């Protein structure tokens with residue numbers, strides 16, 4: 086599947102068919118997280134894959150979202166904070182969250198490519214889920230995975246990015262040839 090097609094096709098799915106999912110497909114999609122940008126090249130993610138019905142029900146309860154238990158598999162993305170924090174004591178926490186997001190998008194688009202569906206679940210009881218499974222690390226997000234039963238037909242998207250894009254200087258809407266930097270430099274600006 087072409088990338089643009091997968092980007093357009095990916096949706097948050099809240100109901101799943103009973104159809105079995107091959108766990109090897111999930112592992113293949115997790116492989117795509119290895120190609121996401123990671124600060125300094127330090128990969129910080131770990132995963133828990135859950136299939137047992139009772140365990141999925143517990144997760145659904147701790148997320149306050151029943152549909153999660155319907156999915157054949159649930160994957161929990163966990164960051165090991167020591168990885169980025171040791172290398173970047175100040176910005177490590179932020180990097181850890183950002184690179185988890187990049188990895189998640191690779192994962193979700195790879196699911197879409199395989200006709201699998203999911204939903205990024207960010208509302209959960211971190212402490213209780215950590216306790217339940219003995220997870221060591223920060224849960225980034227939870228992904229119920231299966232074949233979609235209902236695919237939303239409409240999508241809310243922003244009509245235009247016009248008000249959010251500036252050219253050359255913040256707030257400037259014209260893409261004309263940029264003026265030399267001196268033009269924008271406030272008095273006392275040091276050029277280097």
Ligand SMILES: Cc1cc2nc3c(=O)[nH]c(=O)nc-3n(C[C@H](O)[C@H](O)[C@H](O)COP(=O)(O)O)c2cc1C
Pocket residue numbers: 095096097098150204205206207208240
């Ligand atoms: C950080 C984050 C947290 C989210 N948490 C939830 C969640 O807890 N439950 C849920 O149903 N959807 C959740 N979503 C999915 C969004 O609601 C969804 O992406 C959005 O409505 C756009 O729909 P689409 O994914 O079909 O394009 C989350 C998405 C993100 C990025």
